Amino acid sequence: MSGGGTSTFFGQTEIRDLGTATLPANASLAFQVPVDSTTFMLVADGGRAPDIDIAPIVDPLGATWITASFNDLDPIGRTTLQAAGQSVAAGLFPHSTTYSVPLGTYQFSVLNFGSATQSAKVYALLNRRQNLSAGSLIVNVHFCGLNDLNAGNAMANPSFGVLLSEFSRILLQAGIQVQVAGTYDCPASDQTRLAVIDDVDGNQNGLPDELEDLFSQSGNVTTRGLSIFFVQQIDDNDGDASIFIAGIAGGIPGPGPIVGTVQSGVAVAIASNRIGLLSTEALLRRGRTMAHEVGHYLGLFHTTEQCGADATQCEGFTIPIAAFNVDPIPDTPECPTSFDTDGDGQVTADECLAADGLNLMFWTQPSPPQVRNRLTAGQVFVLQRNPLVQ
Ligand SMILES: [Zn+2]
Structure with a gap:
């Protein structure tokens, strides 16, 4: 059993360092933490460990939130706390409007699901913010391998301004004011290597190693915040080099x-080596991608995954539970497989316009002039509770 330790503060959030767990293969270590705030996070940072989980979690009243089993639907609903292949496990509580956070001492365990000994730094983030309807999100913006965009010129670049304004507009719908604290360039030695994220997942965890190298640069900032990385291109990691990814978040939620x-960051592909080549429509879509990925990082799942809300098995999902095809938030619309009018096995935003096709967290964007930017009250509830919003 471990607990206690030193604290630092981020706004009104106390980041309590619960210590480092040294975990042999398939071993876990129990922790307990007194929680005096109505929203909090747990984070276990396993460095580059192949699979770190947080489970089970039991609340002060003795109710199990997350069970030890990784292939069931947990009592608090879908989370990534037991997702395969994450070096960093993170949970935000509450992450839906269906339950609240009793004050008192929580019991949880950190698990190393890998085959070698790993160590994980464990934190509890106690968010004592009182006004949970309006706040600020501090972001640090990083640039890697773009010929006409860098830390020195970005904030005066009109194209980047269009992108950033669309991002800020969408977050303001949730009562979140975006503040850019700093701009950063990738180290010169990485400007070429990390401009296109196209490597394989060498250490067999969830993210490509280049993405991990990119996100690790979040530690180089002068003001703590959410690091957002702009690169030329992100390739699909499944070996099909013709599939490009618009953006990716370091977790749902990130740490x-x-x-x-x-996993401390969000990456957005400009899909060009020059932002100046993008049309206004393309820049707006990049801004919406940025907002979507930040939505993931702050704790929002896709409202409906690509297979459809009632599909029996989503591609890439190992657990055939329909609740995993949608988010755990009750007021978000869902798009069933009956909306898949072309029968290709995917529900697209254009097919789901009468459901959640225009929600910011739909899995893909609709065709112009439709705009993927809506948020429900339940989604705003979650965004406002992430400790990055202060
Ligand atoms: Zn997404």
Whole structure:
């Protein structure tokens, strides 16, 4: 059993360092933490460990939130706390409007699901913010391998301004004011290597190693915040080099204001080596991608995954539970497989316009002039509770 330790503060959030767990293969270590705030996070940073989980979790009243089993639907609903292949496990509570956070002492365990000994730094983030309807999100913006965009010129670049304004507009719908604290360039030695994220997942965890190297740069900032990385291109990691990814988040949620981990950030592909080549429509879509990925990082799942809300098996999902095809938030619309009018096995935003096709967290964007930017009250509830919003 471990607990206690030193604290630092991010706004009104106390980041309590619960210590480092040294975990042999398939071993776990129990922790307990007194929680005096109505929203909090747990984070276990396993460095580049192949699979770190947080489970089970039991609340102060003795109710199990997350069971030890990794292939069931947990009592608090879908989370990534037991997702395969994450170096960093993170949970935001509450992550839906269906339950609340009793004050008192929580019991949880950190598990190393890998085959070698790993160590994980464990944190509890106690968010004592009182006004949970309006706040600020501090972001640090990083640039890697773009010929006409860098830390020195970005904030005066009109194209980047269009992108950033669309991002800020969408977050303001949730009562979140975006503040850019700093701009950063990738180290010169990485400007070429990390401009296109196209490597394989060498250490067999969830993210490509280049993405991990990118996100690790979040530790180089002067003001703690959410690091957002702009690169030329992100390739699909499944070996099909013809599939490009618009953006990717370091977790659902990411590790909040814990910077410097391999999952501490969001990456957005400009899909060009020059932002100046993009049309206004393309820039707006990049801004919406940025907002979508930040939505993931702050704790939002896709409202409907690509297979459809009632599909029996989503591609890439190992657990055939329909609740995993949608988010755990009750007021978000869902798009069933009956909307898949072309029968290709995917529900697209254009097919789901009468459901959640225009929600910011739909899995893909609709065709112009439709705009993927809506948020429900339940989604705003979650965004406002992430400790990155202060
Ligand atoms: Zn997404």
